[in-house]
Amino acid sequence: MGLLSRKVTCNSHGQDSSYFLGWQEYEKNPYDEVKNPKGIIQMGLAENQLSFDILESWLAKNPEAASFKRDGQSIFKELALFQDYHGLPAFKKALVDFMAEIRGNKVTFDTNNIVLTAGATSANETLMFCLAEKGDAFLLPTPYYPGFDRDLKWRTGAEIVPIVCTSSNGFKITESALEEAYQEAQKRKLRVKGVLVTNPSNPLGTTMSRNELDILVNFITDKEIHLISDEIYSGTVFSSPAFISIMEVLKDRKLENDSQVWERVHVVYSLSKDLGLPGFRVGAIYSNDPIVVAAATKMSSFGLVSSQTQFLLSAMLSDKKFTKEYLSKNHKRLQKRQNKLVSGLEKAGISCLESNAGLFCWVDMRHLLSSNTFEAEMELWKRIVYEVKLNISPGSSCHCTEPGWFRVCFANMSEDTLKLALKRLKSFVGSITINNQSHQELKNTRKKNRNNWVFRLSFQSFHDREQEER
Amino acid sequence: MAAISKIATGNGHGENSPYFDGWKAYEANPFHPIDRPDGVIQMGLAENQLSFDFIEKWLMEHPESSLCTAEGVDKFKETALFQDYHGLPEFRQAVAKFMGKVRGDRVKFDSDRIVMSGGATGAHEMLAFCLVDPGEALLVPTPYYPGFDRDLRWRTGVELVPVVCESTNDFMITIDALEAAYLKAQEAKLRVKGLLITNPSNPLGTFMNKETLNNIVRFVNEKNIHLISDEIYAATVFMEPEFVSISEIIEEVECNRDLIHIVYSLSKDMGFPGFRVGIVYSYNDVVTNCARKMSSFGLVSSQTQQLIASMLSDDDFIDNFVSDSKDRLFKRHKYFTWSLAQVGIGSLNSNAGLFIWMDLRKLLKEKTFDAEMELWRVIIDDVKLNVSPGSSFHCHEPGWFRVCFANMDDNTMEVALSRIRNFMVKHNETVVPPRNKLWRRTSLKLSLSRRMDDFIMSPSILSPQSPLPQSPLVRART
Numbered sequence: 001m002g003l004l005s006r007k008v009t010c011n012s013h014g015q016d017s018s019y020f021l022g023w024q025e026y027e028k029n030p031y032d033e034v035k036n037p038k039g040i041i042q043m044g045l046a047e048n049q050l051s052f053d054i055l056e057s058w059l060a061k062n063p064e065a066a067s068f069k070r071d072g073q074s075i076f077k078e079l080a081l082f083q084d085y086h087g088l089p090a091f092k093k094a095l096v097d098f099m100a101e102i103r104g105n106k107v108t109f110d111t112n113n114i115v116l117t118a119g120a121t122s123a124n125e126t127l128m129f130c131l132a133e134k135g136d137a138f139l140l141p142t143p144y145y146p147g148f149d150r151d152l153k154w155r156t157g158a159e160i161v162p163i164v165c166t167s168s169n170g171f172k173i174t175e176s177a178l179e180e181a182y183q184e185a186q187k188r189k190l191r192v193k194g195v196l197v198t199n200p201s202n203p204l205g206t207t208m209s210r211n212e213l214d215i216l217v218n219f220i221t222d223k224e225i226h227l228i229s230d231e232i233y234s235g236t237v238f239s240s241p242a243f244i245s246i247m248e249v250l251k252d253r254k255l256e257n258d259s260q261v262w263e264r265v266h267v268v269y270s271l272s273k274d275l276g277l278p279g280f281r282v283g284a285i286y287s288n289d290p291i292v293v294a295a296a297t298k299m300s301s302f303g304l305v306s307s308q309t310q311f312l313l314s315a316m317l318s319d320k321k322f323t324k325e326y327l328s329k330n331h332k333r334l335q336k337r338q339n340k341l342v343s344g345l346e347k348a349g350i351s352c353l354e355s356n357a358g359l360f361c362w363v364d365m366r367h368l369l370s371s372n373t374f375e376a377e378m379e380l381w382k383r384i385v386y387e388v389k390l391n392i393s394p395g396s397s398c399h400c401t402e403p404g405w406f407r408v409c410f411a412n413m414s415e416d417t418l419k420l421a422l423k424r425l426k427s428f429v430g431s432i433t434i435n436n437q438s439h440q441e442l443k444n445t446r447k448k449n450r451n452n453w454v455f456r457l458s459f460q461s462f463h464d465r466e467q468e469e470r
Numbered sequence: 471m472a473a474i475s476k477i478a479t480g481n482g483h484g485e486n487s488p489y490f491d492g493w494k495a496y497e498a499n500p501f502h503p504i505d506r507p508d509g510v511i512q513m514g515l516a517e518n519q520l521s522f523d524f525i526e527k528w529l530m531e532h533p534e535s536s537l538c539t540a541e542g543v544d545k546f547k548e549t550a551l552f553q554d555y556h557g558l559p560e561f562r563q564a565v566a567k568f569m570g571k572v573r574g575d576r577v578k579f580d581s582d583r584i585v586m587s588g589g590a591t592g593a594h595e596m597l598a599f600c601l602v603d604p605g606e607a608l609l610v611p612t613p614y615y616p617g618f619d620r621d622l623r624w625r626t627g628v629e630l631v632p633v634v635c636e637s638t639n640d641f642m643i644t645i646d647a648l649e650a651a652y653l654k655a656q657e658a659k660l661r662v663k664g665l666l667i668t669n670p671s672n673p674l675g676t677f678m679n680k681e682t683l684n685n686i687v688r689f690v691n692e693k694n695i696h697l698i699s700d701e702i703y704a705a706t707v708f709m710e711p712e713f714v715s716i717s718e719i720i721e722e723v724e725c726n727r728d729l730i731h732i733v734y735s736l737s738k739d740m741g742f743p744g745f746r747v748g749i750v751y752s753y754n755d756v757v758t759n760c761a762r763k764m765s766s767f768g769l770v771s772s773q774t775q776q777l778i779a780s781m782l783s784d785d786d787f788i789d790n791f792v793s794d795s796k797d798r799l800f801k802r803h804k805y806f807t808w809s810l811a812q813v814g815i816g817s818l819n820s821n822a823g824l825f826i827w828m829d830l831r832k833l834l835k836e837k838t839f840d841a842e843m844e845l846w847r848v849i850i851d852d853v854k855l856n857v858s859p860g861s862s863f864h865c866h867e868p869g870w871f872r873v874c875f876a877n878m879d880d881n882t883m884e885v886a887l888s889r890i891r892n893f894m895v896k897h898n899e900t901v902v903p904p905r906n907k908l909w910r911r912t913s914l915k916l917s918l919s920r921r922m923d924d925f926i927m928s929p930s931i932l933s934p935q936s937p938l939p940q941s942p943l944v945r946a947r948t
Contacts, residue, residue, distance in 0.1 A: 003663070003694065003728075005603045008760040052547045059538045059546065067536055068529065076529060077522040082744040083589075083737075118588055118746075119553075122767045129625050130478040134604075155599050155625070155764070278553040279772030295478035298485065299625070302595050303588035303768035307744030308777065312538060 013150050020146075022381075026391040031417065041421045044391040046202065046359045047412035048236065048276035050333040054326050055275070058316060065315035068308075075311075082307040085300050087116040091314035095284060098317045099269060102235045102327065107247040115285040115296040116310070118303030120232050120270035123283040124151040124196075126299045127266055130292050131226050132158040137190040138228075139181045141165050141173050143362075143398035143405070145202045152196070161185040161192070164401050167364075170353060171204055173197070173212045178219045194226030194264070195219065200233040200243065203398050203407035204362045205338075205355030207237055213249045217261065226264045235274030235327060237357040238335035263289035271313065273359060275326075280309045334359070334411060337418070341410040344422035348429045352408075359411040363392075366404030368432060377403040388428045390421055482624035488846065489514070489616040489862035496856040503881060511886045514856040516672065516824045517877035518706065518741040520798040524791050525741075528781065535780035537773055545776065552772045555765050557586050561775035564782035565749060569734060571788060572705045577717045579751065585761045586775075587748035588768025590702050590735035594621040594666075596750060596764050597731055600757050601696050602628045607660040608698075609633050609651045611643050613827075613863035613870070615672045622666070631655045631662070634866050640818060641674055641827075643667070643682055648689050664696030664729075665689070670703040670713065673863050673872035674827050675820030677707060683719045690729055698731045705739035705792055708800035709821035720753070727753040736778065738824060739792075745774045799824070799876060802883070806875045809887045813894040817873075824876040828857070831869030833897065842868040853893045855886055 022044050031039035059065075068076040082088065089111070096109035117123040132138065134157030140148060141163040152158055163181040165171040178195070185192045195216060199208045208216075220227045229246040237243040246265055255261050267286040272278035282305050285296050317323060341361055342352055353362040369376040374396050381394040384406075395405035410418060484490075492514045501509035534541035537549055552558060559581070566579040587593035602608060604627025610618060611633040622628055633651040635641040648665070655662045667686065670677035678686075690697040699716040707713040720730055732751040737743035747770050752758045770778075782788060807817055807826060818827040834841040839861045846859040849871075860870035875883070 003601075003696070004756060004760075005600055007603075008600050008756060013760075013763045047551055049547070049551065052550070055550075056543055056546055059543055060540065063539065065538065067533065067539055074526055076526050077519070080522070080525070080742045080744050081517060081519065083746070118768045119766075122588075125767055130475055133475050150763075150766070155767075272553070277550045279550050281553070281769050281771050289474070291474055292478065295474070295483070298483040298620075301588075301620075302592045302625075304746050306746050306771035306774040309771040309773050312773065 007155060013154055022385055022391040022393065025385050029389075031389070033414075033417070038389065040385065040389045040391050041417060041424075042391050042412065043409045043421060044393045044407070045412050046273065046407075046409050047278065048273055048330070048334075048359050049412050050337060051276060051326065051330045054322075054329055055316075058319065058322050062315060062319070065312050068311070079307045079311050083304065085297055085304060087114075087305070088307065088310040088314055090318065091305075091310040092116070094314045094317035095269075096286075097320075098323055099234075099286075101320075101323055102274070103243065103245045103248060107245060107251055109247075109286060113286055113288060113290075113293050115287075115293060115300050116305045117283040117285060117296075117300050118281040118305060119272065119278070119283040120230065120268050121147065121151050121283065122281075122300075122303040123268045123270070123285045124148070124228075124230065125154075125156060126296050126303075127228055127268065127285055127292075128152050128156040128158050129299060130295050131228075131266075132156060132193045133191075135159065135190065136193045137161045137185045137188075138193060139163050139178070139185065139195045141171075141177070141197060141201075143171070143203050143395055143400035145198060146393075146397050146399075148196070158193075159185075159188075159190050161188070161190065162399055162401075163195070167353075167402055167405075170206070171201075171362075172209065173215060175215055175219070178215070182223065192223065192225055194228060196228040196230065198230040198232070199246070200231075200237060200357035202233060202358060203360060203393065203395075204353055205358035205360055206353065206362075207241060207243050207357050209241070210244055210249065213244060213246060214253075216246075217249060217253065217255070220264060221261050224260075224264075226266065228266050228268060230268040232268065232270045233273050233358050234269070235330070236334055236359060238331040238338065239356040241356065243357070263287075263292075266292065274330075277313075280313070281305060282309060282313065337410050337415070340415070340418060341408065341422070344418070345408075345425070348422065348426040349433075350425070350429065360407050360409040363406045363408045364404065365406055366402070368429065369404050372403055374403045380404075381406070384425075384428070388424050390424060477625055482620065484616060484620040484624070487616055487619075487862050488843065489858050492846075492850055492856040492858060495850050499854075501854070501882065501885070503885070507885075508854065510850065510854045510856050511882060511889070512856050512877065513874045513886060514858045514872070515877050516738065516872075516874050517743065518738055518795070518799070518824050519877050519879075520741075520802060521791065521795040522741065524787075524794060525781075528784070528787050528791075532780060532784070535777050537776055542776075549772045549776050552775075553769065555586070555762055555769060557584065557770070558772065558775045558779055560779035560783065561770070564779045565734075565747075568782045568788060569704075569749075569751070572713075572739065572792065573715045573718065574712060577715065577721060579717070583751050583753070583758055585750040585752070585758060586765045586768070586770045587750055587761075588770075589737060589743070589746045589748040590700065590733050591617065591621050591748065592746075592768035593733045593735070593748040593750045594618065594698075594700070595624075595626060596761055596768070597698055597733065597752075597757075598622045598626045598628050599764060600760050601698075601731075602626065602663040604628065605660075606663045607631050607655050609648070609655070609662060609665045609695075611635050611647070611667060613641070613673055613860055613865035615668060616858075616862050616864075618666070629660055631658075631660065632864055632866075633665070637818075637829075637867055637870075640676070641671075643678070643686065645685050645689065648686070652693065662693070662695055664698055666698040666700065668700040668702070669716070670701075670707060670822035672703065672823060673825060673858070673860075674818055675823035675825055676818065677713050677822050679711075680714055680719070683714060683716060684723055687716075687719055687723055687725050691724070691726055694726075694729070696729050696731060698733060700733040702733065702735045702738050703823050704734070705795070706799055706824060707822040708796040708803060711821075713822070728757075729754070731757065739795075745778070746770060747774065747778060802875050806883065806887070810890065813891050814898070815890070815894065825872050825874040828871045828873045829869065830871055831867070834869050837868055839868045845869075846871070849893075853889050855889060 026040045026042050029039045031041045092111040100108050137159040139161050161181050163177050269284045271282040287293050351364050393407040496510045496512045499509045501511045533539040536542050537546045562581040562584040565584050566581040569579045587596050607629040610630050633647050730753045734749040736747040750761045816829045858872040
């Protein structure tokens with residue numbers, strides 16, 4: 001249809017990815033303890049459902065915030081009219097204080113440098129519009145959040161070039177990987193405008209080491225490009241090592257006065273993961289470059305945070321007793337829950353990347369693949385979705401270069417549901433193992449007696465397959 | 471040094487227009503009856519502040535509509551988690567019903583076509599992204615809302631081509647004007663993808679009759695281009711005849727529905743600009759699906775969706791609210807235009823919107839936009855009113871100004887009117903020969919007594935208005 005824009009007809013919205021297809025399957029047959037106990041358990045949604053009771057208890061103790069009142073007076077009218085893209089000052093103050101608290105108050109944030117946006121989705125897109133021209137590229141370490149394909153590229157026309165990270169070193173960013181990505185971009189005749197990292201990482205669930213952060217700072221200094229640090233999971237760090245924010249690194253390296261680097265570092269934040277409020281659409285851009293702040297502020301007109309929500313959250317986040325209690329309890333619960341997932345997987349003979357943050361684990365199912373290929377990964381994934389009835393996210397949807405890794409969320413369900421999910425997985429793995437053994441026997445005796453539900457094994461050699469995949 | 475994008479450093483945000491200069495003057499010295507009685511009165515902001523008391527009463531009677539009260543908190547968790555870009559079904563249904571009501575229930579809206587956006591601002595940009603490629607164009611009748619320059623063009627790369635409307639026929643859109651604009655676009659080698667109309671019009675305060683709408687529908691079908699109808703002011707039609715929406719027209723005349731898209735919002739009709747409730751309603755399935763995906767960039771807070779769902783599904787309340795709101799707008803509009811007429815200021819006959827299109831052509835030193843700017847500076851600096859000059863709306867004739875009347879209480883309105891009267895008296899003294907002075911003084915006296923007779927019993931004058939904003943929220947804006 002030549003009558004619509006190219007954006008409508010292209011695939012850059014990214015929703016044909018398996019990441020979203022799994023969700024669709026879940027929607028058709030969602031698990032419910034009572035109504036649909038055989039349904040698909042959602043483990044593909046990085047939500048934090050563990051601490052709502054703390055939020056609800058705060059609400060019960062603070063009825064004024066709830067009902068548009070301040071000091072007994074109704075301020076409904078003022079809120080309903082407040083559409084200033086500079087945001088509610090009290091909310092911005094509460095938000096930057098909260099961000100500082102999450103970073104152990106090792107850094108402080110200036111309210112003049114923060115821009116409120118409708119979720120991190122909008123924040124990331126807005127930063128792209130501010131920093132990149134159509135056709136410019138940003139380098140992103142793989143694996144990365146599938147939504148970036150849409151958020152960074154779709155309407156902006158920007159490109160993503162991957163910084164390939166591998167399991168050989170726990171998927172850490174290396175200097176050579178950065179250089180290779182940069183060269184790759186040049187080969188594709190793309191001008192590199194910056195690097196975007198998610199720290200803590202989605203889907204890895206790990207925090208970046210100081211060494212990695214130093215490497216990044218060196219790299220962007222050398223290449224004179226931007227660095228965006230999406231720190232949306234900064235409040236979910238539940239065990240050591242402690243979270244190190246990019247701002248802390250800049251401060252430690254005394255780069256505050258080096259405007260060349262200082263002004264090229266931007267942070268993205270949101271309350272969707274730390275506070276578990278994705279529905280409220282609260283995102284933020286923090287930049288040390290006043291021009292970026294000014295431009296992003298104007299652009300935020302396209303996705304402001306509802307004043308009703310700003311008011312509620314400014315009251316909540318200004319309550320320091322609440323934030324302290326919430327952060328501490330939330331961390332404990334996340335840690336406990338992650339431990340349950342990790343040990344449950346271990347019992348099923350499945351290991352994960354060691355993680356200390358996030359709402360998910362990066363799970364290693366390479367040993368369950370029929371071959372070291374993405375085709376085999378897809379096969380395994382389909383079985384897990386349709387037979388085991390768990391929606392987990394295949395590594396390929398996160399642009400992982402090694403097949404066999406899956407992101408499995410643990411904080412968006414009750415403990416009982418998690419137990420059930422692990423039980424299902426354990427019996428599935430058990431059945432594969434049995435079937436693999438028996439298939440080997442069959443193979444050896446050259447008898448082909450296949451059942452439909454046994455793995456379809458490929459007979460090509462490992463090398464042939466690999467070449468095909470490239 | 472890593473550059474920032476051209477979009478970020480350029481002027482596409484449009485804020486260097488005089489439309490915003492006036493706001494800046496207001497921000498620097500805002501009127502307050504006690505703290506700053508000589509401050510600038512804001513008449514450049516099209517807000518509907520006349521009916522908040524109704525809403526507040528409803529809120530107090532319905533604590534369950536808020537997620538955070540004891541009555542509503544059992545919905546807190548599921549709502550806080552709800553980020554589905556389809557939107558809460560109750561929200562979509564309530565909005566669809568409301569849109570139908572505002573059109574006298576002459577048409578029904580399908581809740582599955584309701585797509586959220588970050589206000590109408592977000593809706594416009596989203597539709598531009600869906601319908602138009604960079605370098606292509608949309609036709610827009612002048613005068614038009616200055617924000618369109620940013621919303622439709624800034625990040626999209628889309629061009630706007632004006633459809634010139636003139637005072638000779640009350641700025642109505644004619645087929646000739648449409649054809650001329652289309653031709654001009656072709657000459658400039660711009661591919662026209664659509665026509666955007668605002669109906670009721672901002673800044674005119676008028677709405678289109680059936681004949682005009684039929685012509686427009688015929689035009690877009692002939693040219694096979696899209697029609698975006700921004701109906702953000704639909705419920706502000708305060709006087710007969712009734713508003714006719716594009717949604718009604720397409721039921722009556724032949725039209726390719728894939729070309730028709732409506733933009734809506736609760737910012738003007740309900741007075742909730744802070745809640746960022748924008749709606750895209752397209753009759754084109756492909757566009758609806760794409761817009762829905764794009765709405766991820768500007769979803770409505772689920773907390774707000776919940777509140778709105780609750781409020782808009784209260785039929786009795788909404789019916790009363792809409793009719794009471796129109797009543798107050800009517801009274802305010804009547805008083806304001808009548809008072810202006812008393813001092814010789816006319817405006818375009820209007821029956822909708824939150825503003826009037828004021829005619830100050832005879833006050834211009836000469837028929838130029840420079841003269842309009844001069845006059846405007848006088849109004850801002852000396853009369854201390856922020857009004858919006860017609861040039862910022864791309865009006866082709868100098869001397870017109872948009873003046874908002876619904877964003878202040880009665881007292882502030884009186885102060886504004888007295889300033890206007892003083893200004894006109896001074897102006898007439900310098901311009902008009904002395905023998906008319908007597909007449910004017912008499913008519914002023916007459917106007918005062920008339921005012922008392924006609925309006926003394928009007929509840930909107932005598933009843934205690936809500937306290938003037940004194941909260942830090944407002945102070946924070948300055």
